[in-house]
Structures are given as structure tokens and as C-alpha cells.
Amino acid sequence: GESVGLHLPTLSVQEGDNSIINCAYSNSASDYFIWYKQESGKGPQFIIDIRSNMDKRQGQRVTVLLNKTVKHLSLQIAATQPGDSAVYFCAEIWGAQKLVFGQGTRLTINP
Amino acid sequence: GAGVSQSPSNKVTEKGKDVELRCDPISGHTALYWYRQSLGQGLEFLIYFQGNSAPDKSGLPSDRFSAERTGGSVSTLTIQRTQQEDSAVYLCASSDRTGDQPQHFGDGTRLSIL
Numbered sequence: 001g002e003s004v005g006l007h008l009p010t011l012s013v014q015e016g017d018n019s020i021i022n023c024a025y026s027n028s029a030s031d032y033f034i035w036y037k038q039e040s041g042k043g044p045q046f047i048i049d050i051r052s053n054m055d056k057r058q059g060q061r062v063t064v065l066l067n068k069t070v071k072h073l074s075l076q077i078a079a080t081q082p083g084d085s086a087v088y089f090c091a092e093i094w095g096a097q098k099l100v101f102g103q104g105t106r107l108t109i110n111p
Numbered sequence: 112g113a114g115v116s117q118s119p120s121n122k123v124t125e126k127g128k129d130v131e132l133r134c135d136p137i138s139g140h141t142a143l144y145w146y147r148q149s150l151g152q153g154l155e156f157l158i159y160f161q162g163n164s165a166p167d168k169s170g171l172p173s174d175r176f177s178a179e180r181t182g183g184s185v186s187t188l189t190i191q192r193t194q195q196e197d198s199a200v201y202l203c204a205s206s207d208r209t210g211d212q213p214q215h216f217g218d219g220t221r222l223s224i225l
Contacts, residue, residue, distance in 0.1 A: 032211050043115070043202050043216035044154070051211060089153060098144065098167065099214060101153040 012108045019080050021105045023073040023090035030092040034099065035064060035075045037086045044089060047075070077107075085109045113137065115217035117203050123223045126195060132188045132220045136205030143186050144204040144214055145178055154202065160186065190222075198224045 013019045025033070031052040036044035048059045050066050050073075057064050063076040073090050087106050091099040116135040124130055136143045145157040156170040160180040171177070175193075180186040190197055200221050204214035 034213050036216075041218070043204075043218045046213045046215060049213050091154075093211075098156040098159055098170065099146075099154070100156070103153045 009103070010106045010108070012110055013080055015082060015109050015111050016079055019077045019084070019107060021075045021077075021088050021090075021107065023075075023102055025071050025073060025090070025092050027092060027100075028068075028071065032093040033064070033066060033073055034091045035062075035073075036089045036091060036101075037084075038089065038104070039086045047088075080107075080109050082109050082111065115203055115205055115215055117201075117217035117220050119220055120218065121221045121223075123225065124193060125225050127192055129189065129191045130193055130222065132190075132201050132203075132222070134186045134188070134203030134205075134217060136184065136186070136203070137215055138184075140205035140207055140215075141183070142206045142212075142214075143180055144206075145186070145188050146202045146204065148200045148202055148219070150199075157188070157201075193222075193224045195224045198222055 034049045035047040037047050038044045048057060048062050048064050050057045050064045055066050061078045065074045075088060077084055085108050087104040089101050089104045091101045115137055118133045122130055141162045144159040146154040147157055148154050158166055158168050158171055158178045160166045175191045178186060178188045188201060200219040202216050202219040204216045206212045206214045
């Protein structure tokens with residue numbers, strides 16, 4: 001079936017550096033995408049979303065890029081901080097309005 | 112609080128018992144979702160409710176799973192005759208409407224079946 005996946009299961013970056021987390025999706029009909037951050041023992045926390053009529057959206061220290069041609073989504077985090085350490089999930093609206101999540105990427109910020 | 116609230120936060124029960132998990136969505140949100148997250152895995156959709164429409168139950172893994180949403184607010188997920196493979200974190204989310212609004216999650220119920 002259709003699925004959303006992440007290229008890398010783990011990512012380590014130095015504090016202060018920028019990080020990029022990638023995501024591939026396979027459902028070309030999906031029109032809404034969300035990035036979530038999940039800390040240990042917590043539920044996913046909304047970071048940023050993007051609709052399919054856009055290719056870039058910026059938030060506070062985060063940018064999401066959408067490339068519909070190759071069905072690729074990325075999350076850029078600028079000037080990473082220790083509090084950015086978490087698992088990051090991309091998700092797409094698929095089928096009857098439910099989200100389909102990837103397996104997640106664990107981001108570790110090294111001091 | 113203004114967020115999605117789930118209870119209990121942890122539940123340990125014996126195989127074969129029934130369990131009920133509760134979700135209080137964000138006030139005013141018409142859409143409510145249940146997901147399951149196994150250890151180290153992504154989220155698996157179970158069921159969603161939108162207003163007074165019939166729920167989408169397409170993600171429920173077996174007929175031992177059911178959910179209700181009373182009065183358009185609180186929801187209960189029930190698992191009957193629990194099995195060890197039911198052990199997971201059960202997450203609830205709500206949104207203002209479906210389709211193009213982010214879902215906001217509670218912190219889940221960690222269910223352990225002995």
C-alpha cells in the first residue's frame with residue numbers, strides 16, 4: 001500500500017549546526033503534510049505543516065520543503081539546540097483524512 | 112489545560128481482560144482520532160470520528176477493538192479479551208476539522224498486557 005518513509009533512522013549534529021531530515025512519500029494524491037516531533041514518553045508535537053500547493057514554508061527556526069515531482073519532503077532545523085533532540089515524523093493525509101506516518105528519524109544534538 | 116488529555120497514562124493488565132482508554136479532546140475540535148504506536152515504530156491509524164458522521168473504523172485490527180465518542184466530545188477506546196500483541200502506546204488526537212488542519216496529540220496511554 002501507499003506509505004511514507006524516512007531515509008535515515010538516526011541523525012547526529014553538533015549544537016548550533018543546521019539539520020535536515022528527509023522523508024519520501026509515495027501517494028501522489030496526498031495534499032497535506034505535517035512534521036511532528038516526539039520526545040520520550042510524550043505524544044507527537046506539531047511542528048509545521050505544508051499544503052501541496054506550496055513548495056516551501058518557514059516557521060521559527062524550521063523550514064519545510066516539498067518537492068512533488070520526486071515526492072520528497074524535508075525538515076530543516078536551523079541552529080540546533082539540545083532541546084531539539086527527539087524523534088521526528090513526517091505524515092501525510094491519506095485516504096479518509098487519517099494521517100499516515102513514517103517510521104521516524106531520531107535526531108541527537110551533540111554538545 | 113487546553114491540550115488533549117488521555118487517561119490512564121499507564122495500564123497494566125492480564126491477558127484476556129478488557130480495558131478502556133479515555134480521551135478528552137481539545138474543546139471545540141470536531142475531529143477525533145485514535146492511533147497505536149508500538150515500541151520504536153511509527154503511528155498506526157485505528158479509527159476517527161468527525162462530528163456526527165459515522166466513524167471511519169478501517170484501521171481497527173480486529174473486532175476486539177471498538178470506540179465510542181459520546182456527545183461529540185469524550186471518546187473511549189475499548190479492547191476486549193486483550194492479547195500480548197495489544198501492548199503499545201495508544202494515542203488520541205483531535206483537530207478543528209479533517210483534511211487540512213493539524214492533529215494535536217495527547218501523551219498517550221501505555222498499555223502492557225502480561
